[in-house]
Amino acid sequence: LLVSVATPGCDGFPSLDSKESCKYWGLEREQPCSLLPCALCVQYYVNETEIVDFPRFRHRGLLLDTSRHYLPLKAILQTLDVMAYNKFNVFHWHIVDDPSFPYESVTFPELSRKGAFNAITHVYTASDVKAVIEYARLRGIRVIAEFDTPGHTLSWGPGAPGLLTPCYSGKNLSGTYGPINPILNSTYEFVTRFFQEVSAVFPDFFLHLGGDEVDFTCWKSNPKIRAFMQEMGFGDDFTKLESFYIQRLLDIISSFGKGYVVWQEVFDNGVKVRPDTIVHVWKENATPYMQEMAQVTKAGYRALLSAPWYLNHISYGQDWMEAYQVEPLKFEGSPEQKDRVIGGEACMWGEYVDVTNLTPRLWPRAGAVAERLWSNATVRNLQDAYVRLASFRCELLRRGIQAQPLFTGYCDHEFSGF
């Protein structure tokens, strides 16, 4: 059985510009499922066949959140396996957030020592991180790490004294903390050293810098912050203070030769970003997300869509259909604007998800998003997609992946890992 793949080899890391179009002759490991009943592959001979396959969008990502709940290394690696089966090519690792800081930093080991749920059992060591990156690379998956600032950083506080803004209750310190303190030089010294490490550890050209949901309450309560606002002429507009921080952060990241992805607020607030910035659209309300896609691309930035693909939002029934029916380019805009939509990401935020329910909640639902991002815009028939997804789900069970059913029925090989 002769298998040849026309795409050249894959030493080095995949990137946003990696060519993913392939020409297959004969059979490739993952491919034959669309040609043959898979369990029978090994016993079959196939007439010469030619497959030309290429993705519609270059960035087909999946976000996991390892801060709200810790996910063991094994769960991340298994997710990368299933991502590869689905032709996802970006693992967006939302690694730290308010609730916990599981990333073990070499430069600032106190961050996880004091910020992880458990400094021994609930952390990602340098070698864990390397393992994830290499496992992903071998599957053609990029790892984009997100260290979200200046909000979503409560867990940074205990290990980085002075980094967060102390909140006030009237004239007194309240004992609680807010976002990163943007008015101190020490903040930027810390941020520089921390992101220098992160830039080295994660080889992808892009970092995700977050920038979403900054709560101004604490900043407003702090007299030193208010004085700084006056001094800078920001008036009462705290988005200006936020932008002041983000601006400096972006310059720091640029100085390390990295590109960045930011959540849409950074764009909405008018922060001056580099022209090659990727804006990540996630809000479902306020500005309808398709309007946001139009605005982002009209401003010349590249856009990533996640708003309709929050897979942590569950409902009764076949909710994959809604995710599948999304058309990422369905907004008013020029062909150039459409070209700036580089893809999207399915998100599995962790408020209600940990290793006990991650896999069934993710698969095969995320497969609907994967197909939307890979296949031609004309591939939209729900009945056909159901048949593919249901049969793919049975394949997952055969491989020991705890993927949940789409609807009533059974598979020849049921999940055996129970």
Place this chain on the structure above:
Amino acid sequence: LLVSVATPGCDGFPSLDSKESCKYWGLEREQPCSLLPCALCVQYYVNETEIVDFPRFRHRGLLLDTSRHYLPLKAILQTLDVMAYNKFNVFHWHIVDDPSFPYESVTFPELSRKGAFNAITHVYTASDVKAVIEYARLRGIRVIAEFDTPGHTLSWGPGAPGLLTPCYSGKNLSGTYGPINPILNSTYEFVTRFFQEVSAVFPDFFLHLGGDEVDFTCWKSNPKIRAFMQEMGFGDDFTKLESFYIQRLLDIISSFGKGYVVWQEVFDNGVKVRPDTIVHVWKENATPYMQEMAQVTKAGYRALLSAPWYLNHISYGQDWMEAYQVEPLKFEGSPEQKDRVIGGEACMWGEYVDVTNLTPRLWPRAGAVAERLWSNATVRNLQDAYVRLASFRCELLRRGIQAQPLFTGYCDHEFSGF
């Protein structure tokens, strides 16, 4: 360490009238969790203490559906374990339905041979059923089997020729089948022999006979059925035909010395049932369920509540709270009526649930229903319940049960079965 339990032994099967109130002195296996951090129990000595504990409702059930998806024996047994931890005392086994017939009948082996998803791998043998009943008995749990008729019986058809109603398309047979054919003597011969077996196999006094959602379309299409309706003077009222069937079924079951539970439609349609019938309230719309509870108990029947506890209905966030806040006696009625509410059941219907997602979807959510059915009506504080449920969920993880998180956070012993 002296442990004595005042309740006398437990040979024989539990029943609806079993005394479940207990007086403990010292420590009992499950009890100390409310007294001590459990991981430490074995190292602690406790001053003599006295616990008096008893359930508010006698029937605290959980329904599993093994027809829409097959659940392996191991999953059922594990569910019984966790039910016991939650003091559930009835396993309502919705064993067969339209999609598949996994019950291996000795009298009619063709039923599962032709009606199971797979006659070898997707069936419950006589020994499986015995194992479930005995495993349950040892945990103080009754097993009430449901063989739902005359609707929800499509899977019975292939193995029982002539049992189902042949549907017509105009003047011709359409090739499809409807509910059980209520006009043939052969039907009642079959039903008698089948339920004779079932009555012997399942030792509980009660059988669940279903009786819900009978679709009249096929009956209406069939000329012989229409002729029978005329003959019997039923006019166009097909509920009368349904009642005719149910009436005969109930008489058959009574003749075996069994009691029965039926879904609310049987009551709604005015079927004459025995005074000791239990009516199972499940509809959320039409008549609001609390009004239905009032009507059922006013008519003198005992009532079981499930309408607000369909745990297969999922939504984003902490939906256990809604289940927890239900008050089963919150309807207008006399004290005698309230006494007729014997309890309720959490239901996990199987359209979207199989072994891959059963456990995380069930636990700890079903625990909220269990507490509502066990504890005093005054135990209602959501914050307190959250703390109990979250700590209980960590206990489940320590025991290897894949229970999903209630919210952000971690457990000292995370789920290790991944």
